Amino acid sequence: MDDGSSRDLIQHAWGMVSLPVLKNLMLQASRLVKGAAVADRIVLCGVPCFILSKDPAPELAAVLARKESVSQLSTIAETEIHLEDEATSTRKFARGQYRQRNVILHLTGGGFFAHTIASDLPYLLDWSSSTGSVVICPEYSLLPEHQFPTQLNEIERIYAALASGNTGAELGFDANSIIVTGESAGGNLAAALCVKLAMQQQAESDNENDVQPSEQPVDSTTRKSRMPDAIMLSCPALNLTTELSHSRVVGTEDPVLPNTLISAISEAYLPSGTDNTHCL
Incomplete structure (x- = not known):
């Protein structure tokens, strides 16, 4: 299988799990099942994001109820960037006036060509x-x-907003601890985020x-680069070079993720012109 065929496989086969109608069905099933x-x-x-909570989150539910609904996924293009109208945004409170909740920022896989959110929803809940x-599961650009x-x-913009306590108006709460998880291509993004x-x-x-010494020292509370409280990677795609490694030799005949697919x-x-050995 050459690189062109590999790209076609991802877009036409894996891309099925990114269909808006399938995501919408799984979202509804998450509530019912x-x-x-x-x-x-x-x-x-x-950035459009799925947001999930098994436990009641009345402050989040209230914010969602006030916002213009974007839950009809079939009407939203995957590449569309949505910007909230300032006139419809919720009232801003001073930092510290929102309830704090722990957050899992999950970065889904799909080879950067698709989102596997639909299949992730059950275990995320x-x-x-x-x-x-x-x-919170971002639908990053593909x-x-x-x-x-x-x-x-x-991903960095979303994480920075969560880490700096600037999402209270959008979510109804500020993030307390933040765990970043990533699967496959999402694992690459999670690792790259931490490196950055x-x-x-x-x-x-x-x-x-x-x-x-005579200058004003930097206040540590103003730093923007707070690290996640934890990171968990599942089958992360960390090596985007085409060089052989032990794992690639062993997995030469892997029917799910052959070397040609990684190369594509x-x-x-x-x-x-981008250096594929760059740390990000």
Whole structure:
């Protein structure tokens, strides 16, 4: 199977799980079968997101009820970026006046060509139930229209808003602990997010060391690069090079994820001229 055939396989086979109608059905099933108190769709930082909670979250439910509904997924294009009208946004409160909730930021897989959110919903609700957390699952931009670093930038914007306590008006709560989880291509994004945050922390530390004694020291509360409280990766696609490794030799005949498929994803995801060994 050549790279072109691999791309066609992803778009036409894996892409089926990204169909808006299937996502909508699974969202409704989450309420009926899994007993989700909240199973809806919301826009954060211009990115459509699934938002789930097994436990009642009245403040979140109230915010969702006030917002213009975006739950009719069949009317929303996957590549569309939604911006909330300032006139319809909820009243802003001072930081610290919102209830705090633990958050799981889940980055779904699909080879950057698709979202496997529909198949993720059942276990995401189990996670919500066992941890008491609200699960946020971004529908980041997809290939072939959007390449690196678009997806990473979208995830970083959402994470930064959660970490800085700037989502109270959108969610009805501020994030307390934040766990980032990623599956397959989402694992790549989760790892890249943490690497980027670590790079930002190092830059901030270097800037602090450069401050002269007479200058005002940097207040640690203003830092934007708070690391996640935990990270969990499931089958992460971390190596986007075409070089052979032990795992690739062993998995040469893998019927699910052959080397040609990895090569096709890497070629499509990284713009021409991008170093595929870059840490992000």
